[in-house]
Amino acid sequence: MNSKTSAQSKTVLTDIVLPPDTNYHGTIFGGNVMAYIDKVASIAAMRHARSQVVTASSDSLDFISPIRTGEAICLEGYVSYTRKTSMEVFVKVEAEDLITGERRLTATSYLTFVALDENGKPKVVPQIIPESEEEKWHYSGAEERYEIRRKRRKQAKDREKQ
Numbered sequence: 001m002n003s004k005t006s007a008q009s010k011t012v013l014t015d016i017v018l019p020p021d022t023n024y025h026g027t028i029f030g031g032n033v034m035a036y037i038d039k040v041a042s043i044a045a046m047r048h049a050r051s052q053v054v055t056a057s058s059d060s061l062d063f064i065s066p067i068r069t070g071e072a073i074c075l076e077g078y079v080s081y082t083r084k085t086s087m088e089v090f091v092k093v094e095a096e097d098l099i100t101g102e103r104r105l106t107a108t109s110y111l112t113f114v115a116l117d118e119n120g121k122p123k124v125v126p127q128i129i130p131e132s133e134e135e136k137w138h139y140s141g142a143e144e145r146y147e148i149r150r151k152r153r154k155q156a157k158d159r160e161k162q
Contacts, residue, residue: 003127006135009048009079009089011040014072016098027066028073033093033107034061040077041089041111048079048087049115049125056086056112059149065095065106072096074103080135081142085122086114088145090138110145 013036017028038055045053067073077091093107117123130139 003129004048004079005129005131006078006080006139007131009044009077011044011047011075011077013040013075014096017067017069017071017073019069022069025066026069028068030063033063033067033073034058036073036075037061037077037091037093037107037109038111040075041091041109042113044077044079044089044091045087045113045115048082048128049113049123051123052116052120053087053113054116056114057149057153058109058111059145059152061107061109063107065104067093067095067106070098072098073106078135079128080110080130080138081146082125082128083146084124086112087125087128088112088142112149 021028021032023029042053042055072095074094074096075091077089079087080090081088089111091109091111092105094103095106096103115123115125128139130136
C-alpha cells in the first residue's frame with residue numbers, strides 16, 4: 001500500500017460565528033466547536049483512507065481562548081499518524097478578526113478514526129509521511145499518545161467487567 005503525506009489529507013473550514021452559535025458570554029458554544037472539529041477530522045481521515053471512517057476516540061480537546069460573535073472560526077486538520085487501520089488526526093482551531101485579519105489559537109485536538117471497508121470491517125490505511133516541522137512534531141509524539149489511549153481504553157473495559 002502506498003504512503004501519503006499529511007498534506008494530502010489537509011482539510012480547512014471557515015465559518016462566521018453568529019449570535020445563535022453563542023452562549024450568554026457572547027462566545028461560541030464549546031459543543032459547536034467540538035462538532036466542527038469532528039467534521040474536519042473525519043474529512044481528513046476519509047481523504048487519507050479514501051473510505052468510510054468512524055471516530056474511535058477524541059482523546060484531547062484543549063480550549064485556549066474563546067471565539068466571539070462576529071469572528072470567524074477557522075479550522076485546519078490533517079492525519080498526523082497512522083497504525084494499521086487507524087489514523088490520528090490533529091485539528092487546530094483559530095479565531096480570526098475579519099476586520100483586522102488578526103488570528104489567535106483557540107483550541108487544539110487529537111482524534112482517532114478507523115477506516116472501514118465496504119462490509120463495515122476495519123481496513124488497512126496508507127502509512128503517513130510527515131513533511132513540515134509541525135507535522136514531524138505531532139508525528140514524534142504520536143506513539144506515546146497511542147499508548148495512553150490504549151491504556152485508557154483497557155481500563156474502561158476492565159471497569160465494565162466489574
